[in-house]
Amino acid sequence: MISPVDIHYRWIDGWVASDKDWNRIAMALEARGWMSLNRKVSRILLAEAGDEMIGFLVFQAIPHCGPMFVDKAYRGEGVPEALSERMVEFLEESHCRGLLVVPSNPFSRAFCEKYGLKPVTLPVYLREQEF
Numbered sequence: 001m002i003s004p005v006d007i008h009y010r011w012i013d014g015w016v017a018s019d020k021d022w023n024r025i026a027m028a029l030e031a032r033g034w035m036s037l038n039r040k041v042s043r044i045l046l047a048e049a050g051d052e053m054i055g056f057l058v059f060q061a062i063p064h065c066g067p068m069f070v071d072k073a074y075r076g077e078g079v080p081e082a083l084s085e086r087m088v089e090f091l092e093e094s095h096c097r098g099l100l101v102v103p104s105n106p107f108s109r110a111f112c113e114k115y116g117l118k119p120v121t122l123p124v125y126l127r128e129q130e131f
Helices: 021-033 081-091 106-114
Strands: 008-014 041-047 051-060
Touching: 008 021, 021 041, 021 051
Parallel strands: none
Antiparallel strands: 008 041, 041 051
């Protein structure tokens, strides 16, 4: 076993990572049956002992859409739908892997369901203060 002193940590930013580093991460994910990462939005903290990768922790910037605002005078005119459709197009063009929406009212919840978003059934943890 390697002493903790011999372990070093470094960041890998997906968009500028070497193919060697990126492929090491991709192979580790695949070996565990985990989803691949989006290189454009991933930052990985890598733990290494010598040349061996011994661990990592992934940060992925997941889009959060909201708030949405439509002036009362224009509600019922299709503005929320047009905004949402254009946002979905942007997310698809960006190859986003997911989307987080926190609906603040019953209309928002119904709207999310209309567009195929599903409520989260797993625990969600929130830190309400800045790091």
